[in-house]
Amino acid sequence: xQLFREKHVDYVKNLNTKTDxxxxxxxxxxxxxxxxxxxxxxxxxxxxxxxxxxxxxxFVLSCRDPKRxxxxxxxxxxxxxxxTLSAIQILKLYNSLDRLGSFKPDLVKFIKDLQLPDGSFxxxxxxxxxxxxxxxxxxxxxxxxxxxENIASGATDFVLRCLNFDGGFGMVPGAESHAAQAFVxxxxxxxxxxxxxxxxxxxLISSWLSExxxxxxxxxxxxxKLPDVCYSWWVLTGMDILGCLDWVDHDKLRxxxxxxxxxVTGGISDRPDNQVDVFHTVFGIAGLxxxxxxxxxxVDASYCLPKAVVATIKKFPYEI
Amino acid sequence: MVCLDGLLSIFQFCAKREKxxxxxxxxxxxxxxxxxxxxxxTYDQTTLDLTTKILDISPEFFTIWxxxxxxxxxxxFKGRSDQEIHKVxxxxxRFVLATMKRFPKCYWVWNHRIWLLKYNPALTDWDFELGLxxxxxxxxxxxxxxxxxxxxxxxxxxxxxxNEEEQPAKAIAKLNYREFQYTTKMINKNxxxxxxxxxxxxxxxxxxESHPEEAQEFSSKYEILVSEIKxxxxxxxxxxxxxxxxxxxxxxxTGGFFTTDIEAESFxxxxxxxxxxxxxxxxxxxxxxxxxxxxxxxxxxxxxxxxFLRTKEDYLREEINDLTKRLIELDPMRAERYKDFQRNI
Numbered sequence: 001x002q003l004f005r006e007k008h009v010d011y012v013k014n015l016n017t018k019t020d021x022x023x024x025x026x027x028x029x030x031x032x033x034x035x036x037x038x039x040x041x042x043x044x045x046x047x048x049x050x051x052x053x054x055x056x057x058x059f060v061l062s063c064r065d066p067k068r069x070x071x072x073x074x075x076x077x078x079x080x081x082x083x084t085l086s087a088i089q090i091l092k093l094y095n096s097l098d099r100l101g102s103f104k105p106d107l108v109k110f111i112k113d114l115q116l117p118d119g120s121f122x123x124x125x126x127x128x129x130x131x132x133x134x135x136x137x138x139x140x141x142x143x144x145x146x147x148x149e150n151i152a153s154g155a156t157d158f159v160l161r162c163l164n165f166d167g168g169f170g171m172v173p174g175a176e177s178h179a180a181q182a183f184v185x186x187x188x189x190x191x192x193x194x195x196x197x198x199x200x201x202x203x204l205i206s207s208w209l210s211e212x213x214x215x216x217x218x219x220x221x222x223x224x225k226l227p228d229v230c231y232s233w234w235v236l237t238g239m240d241i242l243g244c245l246d247w248v249d250h251d252k253l254r255x256x257x258x259x260x261x262x263x264v265t266g267g268i269s270d271r272p273d274n275q276v277d278v279f280h281t282v283f284g285i286a287g288l289x290x291x292x293x294x295x296x297x298x299v300d301a302s303y304c305l306p307k308a309v310v311a312t313i314k315k316f317p318y319e320i
Numbered sequence: 321m322v323c324l325d326g327l328l329s330i331f332q333f334c335a336k337r338e339k340x341x342x343x344x345x346x347x348x349x350x351x352x353x354x355x356x357x358x359x360x361x362t363y364d365q366t367t368l369d370l371t372t373k374i375l376d377i378s379p380e381f382f383t384i385w386x387x388x389x390x391x392x393x394x395x396x397f398k399g400r401s402d403q404e405i406h407k408v409x410x411x412x413x414r415f416v417l418a419t420m421k422r423f424p425k426c427y428w429v430w431n432h433r434i435w436l437l438k439y440n441p442a443l444t445d446w447d448f449e450l451g452l453x454x455x456x457x458x459x460x461x462x463x464x465x466x467x468x469x470x471x472x473x474x475x476x477x478x479x480x481x482x483n484e485e486e487q488p489a490k491a492i493a494k495l496n497y498r499e500f501q502y503t504t505k506m507i508n509k510n511x512x513x514x515x516x517x518x519x520x521x522x523x524x525x526x527x528x529e530s531h532p533e534e535a536q537e538f539s540s541k542y543e544i545l546v547s548e549i550k551x552x553x554x555x556x557x558x559x560x561x562x563x564x565x566x567x568x569x570x571x572x573x574t575g576g577f578f579t580t581d582i583e584a585e586s587f588x589x590x591x592x593x594x595x596x597x598x599x600x601x602x603x604x605x606x607x608x609x610x611x612x613x614x615x616x617x618x619x620x621x622x623x624x625x626x627x628f629l630r631t632k633e634d635y636l637r638e639e640i641n642d643l644t645k646r647l648i649e650l651d652p653m654r655a656e657r658y659k660d661f662q663r664n665i
Contacts, residue, residue, distance in 0.1 A: 127435065
């Protein structure tokens with residue numbers, strides 16, 4: 001089987017035309033994230049022109065929450081760190097961070113103010129803490145080149161406390177290991193240049209990640225759970241960051257991802273024959289890119305942006 | 321027939337579209353009204369009612385949860401006594417519970433409930449929440465959110481103890497021990513409840529620092545290890561195919577938590593006993609199933625490595641090399657991992 005490239009491009013291109021479906025309106029809270037997922041899938045297939053750049057940028061800017069300084073997932077929705085990262089990633093993909101203009105200081109303040117005394121970040125002003133938000137905030141500040149020693153050491157300490165007995169990472173210290181959390185915790189340490197803090201645990205973490213591959217080649221998120229295409233990304237990235245990408249079978253995983261494509265509508269689903277969505281589409285494609293298959297644009301495991309884009313971000317710790 | 325079927329499905333499709341169009345109109349009207357009220361900071365009963373209607377349709381709409389909390393703080397709670405506020409919160413918890421039952425994996429709903437519990441923790445009925453978790457576990461004993469919620473509820477209970485009790489450390493240790501026993505109960509019910517094994521590892525770390533008097537198995541790290549080995553050994557023989565047990569066993573022998581405080585000789589003896597135990601199980605498995613149990617082999621190679629690092633006996637290295645060869649053959653997906661393992665000894 002092969003990648004249905006053109007079908008996937010069409011699928012992503014048509015996502016915004018489904019306004020007669022109830023589901024479209026019930027997913028507004030994820031719209032900006034969805035735009036990033038779609039755009040990133042297009043970038044990886046070198047088909048970014050399928051979206052109109054200026055329209056997308058205008059939409060991103062219209063999602064700004066003037067009261068909080070960050071971005072909501074849709075105009076008039078409240079700012080959250082998750083949608084804020086999507087906004088920044090889209091602007092970075094388009095090399096258009098300058099469009100933030102005078103909004104930038106408030107945006108940076110919004111993100112920095114979410115950090116709590118224990119180094120973690122809350123998602124918005126209501127206090128939900130999750131290592132996902134730490135990663136999201138750190139990536140935002142990294143792209144904006146606004147990290148500092150204080151923020152970095154707090155985030156590092158918190159993320160290290162999320163490491164569990166089995167070599168996986170949890171949502172917060174004490175929480176059970178989950179592959180998505182391995183991605184965000186390892187991604188945070190990688191962006192902050194702190195991977196050496198894990199040296200003694202590297203073998204254990206890598207083993208846990210490699211155990212995620214099940215007999216049919218797919219990867220699951222937790223022991224004894226079903227495989228799902230999106231874990232191709234959450235698990236593989238951790239392995240790439242730790243330098244053990246070859247600890248799972250690439251060909252079998254490729255087959256699994258390709259078997260989750262819809263050959264009629266385009267798009268990729270979580271498991272074969274399920275309904276496709278843009279989330280699984282981008283992470284399936286990104287997984288294939290990370291493995292070097294299908295002649296895709298190379299992706300960076302820590303940022304989920306093209307390597308060429310990441311190369312333009314100033315590395316932390318910054319040289320004075 | 322085929323034509324008729326096709327025609328019918330077209331009718332159904334059109335009917336759904338029409339119904340959808342109506343639902344969309346209704347939802348968008350509610351949404352626009354609520355978002356305008358949020359923008360203008362109009363916190364009143366009408367806004368509250370709007371949020372109820374919207375969240376009933378779309379519990380993922382986090383902006384509306386935020387608006388709902390704003391209405392509580394700036395309108396509903398204003399000028400009310402603690403007891404009156406508590407009554408409102410209790411009622412709100414019922415609303416949240418109904419939503420949770422319909423959407424047990426929605427982060428925002430759990431989050432809203434936690435916000436309510438923490439609003440005035442002294443008045444919160446934390447034990448009621450523990451009872452609620454049982455209900456979620458009955459439906460799915462590995463519901464991630466429910467386990468996390470359980471830890472948050474216990475943290476809430478412990479914060480109260482810290483504020484109210486004269487000897488908080490003792491009461492907290494007791495509570496931790498009760499949680500530890502709870503994981504034993506969950507594991508005995510179903511050995512492959514990985515979430516329970518995980519929580520157990522966390523509680524052991526806490527209890528080894530401070531434990532109640534009746535918890536004799538916590539008198540030393542050696543005692544803890546011996547009693548955990550007994551549990552995991554039984555579990556491994558009960559369900560040798562389940563990964564939970566093997567992951568836990570790996571932690572006991574290689575995680576570094578026990579090794580640091582146990583005398584080298586005693587630890588070597590425990591390792592040797594375990595090697596013998598796993599070898600025996602591997603044989604039984606091979607006889608019964610006609611094929612190797614990979615978990616036995618993987619665990620064996622890890623145990624042998626620990627033993628080799630302590631005794632430097634050459635025959636152990638040879639055994640490890642043989643095991644690695646077999647693992648590469650039987651589990652080719654992870655071949656490179658086994659090669660790296662062998663190289664790094």
